[in-house]
């Protein structure tokens with residue numbers, strides 16, 4: 001019964017211990033949990049995975065759109081006949097879609113070739129019946145068209161010479 005004021009049970013050392021206990025321990029626990037999660041995540045990234053190579057990652061995170069400087073006065077590079085064929089004509093002439101004469105089909109091309117190279121080129125440029133003008137690609141030049149026609153017609157038995 002002789003407890004005096006000022007001699008209560010909370011000494012400065014106890015206050016310090018309480019502060020450490022209340023704040024430091026949870027903070028320490030959080031830090032450890034974060035470390036644990038980071039350690040797990042590091043284990044999930046397989047550096048040998050081809051999708052994880054620097055190049056692949058750069059490709060994925062690169063910004064949308066590329067700026068390409070094209071000199072408008074640069075001379076146009078005419079594509080070769082086989083390139084035009086593969087890019088544009090093969091869609092129909094490779095498969096025979098819409099009854100297009102198939103590449104390498106000598107019977108189908110024989111009667112076309114009999115029309116002569118100039119007529120075939122003219123028809124391919126302007127379109128004829130179900131054959132769309134320039135194969136549907138207005139970007140193709142006359143020279144590219146004549147090269148593509150020669151490429152196909154020659155595979156069908158002709159020996160035309162394009163520009």
Ligand code: HEC
Nearest residue numbers: 088089092098099100112120123124129130131135148149
């Ligand atoms: C959308 C389909 C399609 C594409 C793409 C296409 N053609 Fe054709 N082409 C046809 C069809 C169908 C015919 C047959 C037309 C007919 O005689 O009725 C044809 C016929 C032709 C003929 C024969 C014309 C004639 O007078 O008999 C030539 C030459 C020709 N195409 C060249 C080309 C070239 C070169 C390209 C690529 C630049 C091309 N075609 C792309 C569908 C296509």
